Amino acid sequence: MTVLAAAIALVGSLFFALGAAVQQFEAVGSARPGLLALLRRPRWLLGGASIAAGGLLHIAALGLGPLTVVQPMGVASLLFALPIAATLHGRRPSRAELSAAGVVAAGLMALVLLVPEAEGPVHLGTTGVVTLIGVAGAAAALLWAGSLAAAPAGRAALLATSAGVLYGATATLMRALVDGTWNWWYLLALPVPALLALAMLQRAYAVGHFGVSFASLQIADPLTAVAFGALLLGEPLPTGVLPVVAAALTAVGTVALARTSPLEERRAPA
Template sequence: MRGFPRGRVAMTWVGISIALVGALGYALGAALQQFEAVTEGASLKLMRRPRWWLGGVIGFTGASLHAVALSFAPLVAVQPISVATLVFAVPLAAMLHGRKAHRAEIVGSAAVAVGLLGLLLLVPSHAVTPHMTGREAFGFLGCVGLVVLVTHLAGRRARGPAKALVLSVAAGAVTASVSTFVRVVGGNFGGEWANLLSWFTLAVPVLLICAVVLLQKSYEVGYFGIAYAGVQVVDPITSILAGALLLDEAMPSGWSNVLPALLAGALMVWGTLTLGRLAPDHKASDHKASDHKASDHKASDHKASDHKASDHKASERGTSGHTASDRYGAGHESLDRKTSGRKAPALSPGAVPAVFPESSADSAPARAAETEPVPGSAPAPAPAPASGSVQVTP
């Protein structure tokens, strides 16, 4: 009989160890996905990022280890460690962004974790088989969809930490719907595979994809601490409310639980506000885009300056060519004016006028000067006739 308590304690420590590894894995996966969401944005580009997929695999492994830990240790021992993932995730995210975690981040995340743990410990244990009708399920999904719609509209107007918190509320509500449907499907399994063939099972992956998309949207803002804290708080609280209202699970009652619940809620609110005062992690994609735009702007300016220089050179060439042609034309015009303004010299009897080709206009004045008789000199004799020609005298 003495060996049984020791064996049970050993199993509990095994469960705690598994839960600790699972919490670290879940925190690391969330930090990796947040880093990629901030860098690339919450878009389909994340599907081409190996680090984002690695974060998803690590996070899924951490959640699976949490479920395994519950088979070795009681919920009271495992739940505090799973809630502490926020304390692990914030320093890991800061390390990925190349900085150290601020003291306010550690204190704020610890306050949220302690407040959430205190609130969860007030929930009594239950052993009720979960059952949900189709009408209740559609009503629950309608409420979750309304929360997502309202938070989406509010997130379009919000900025900074308020936007991260609002989007995390939507992600937490959808994540709670996944947990609720998984609880219903798993509770009614009973070893019969045919029980899994229901629309509840088909709704789980669809809701899971929606939760992942909304979670990346909240990560994209840059306030990882407040986004992760919002999901960690909204998910269990919504699950508890859904369990109490739809699955007939027990809720904490009595005035003795009111004061601890209020203290736990106040601690969570204070921790969330502390995380919201911190500066966000800057988007590396914005810096890259701005640098790329600046380089493109410089290149376009350089091309424009080169284009202007070439146009200026071309205009100078055109101007110089035009000036030369103008000068050439002006010279011809002045020469024509001189030659046209001068009177033809009177030829003496027997003088033969010189005939010049029209193309040699520039040498016309010189040749015309050669035909002018010098005053006081005898007229030039007529040229001798060529051989074989007949000279005709008047």
């Protein structure tokens, strides 16, 4: 069952990578990368369906195997996404680009495996929900403001990190709903960070530099969820020197991706 779970999670990562690459292909270079404009594009919607399928396969894998096996398979989406995106843009990914992505994936995989597994139900009160959304919103806004003065690669990274912070907040709120006490007000609050994250991510994709955007998202999302889990849910954090080394790997790999991933040009209308 563990082998089956790993295989399902790996296929889910492929679907997630395919969906992200297709959505970026539709959003890149767009003067109006807003959700309303993108929702009218069938291929962008198809990318969203692929991402949803990847998420469902990941959930199915978690039902069959341990988290320590399934989560690393999810990191593989970064290694799948770069070649798919390069093919869509009519090029081959360079060795330097793939090597940088491998460094990011290795560091992120180590971080995922080093996070202690939480035990027992969680509790997030009303004050905690307000704090969660407020802190995530403020951090996302600061990252967005910083992106306005950044170079293209930096702008893509900051916007995608902003999206990752909001997705991490969404994941924390979802976990409180599933594993904690049910509250309809929390359910109403759930779409707020999720929709803001989706809109911010499309702006990151529109810049170009898909590798930088996708890597920044892959890093910011789980790290934010871990941070909120520790601050608001009392969950344990990894300790020792290994998490520091893993974080340094992800940082080095992301900087290398910013230097090696090309800026995709605006496509002519079909």
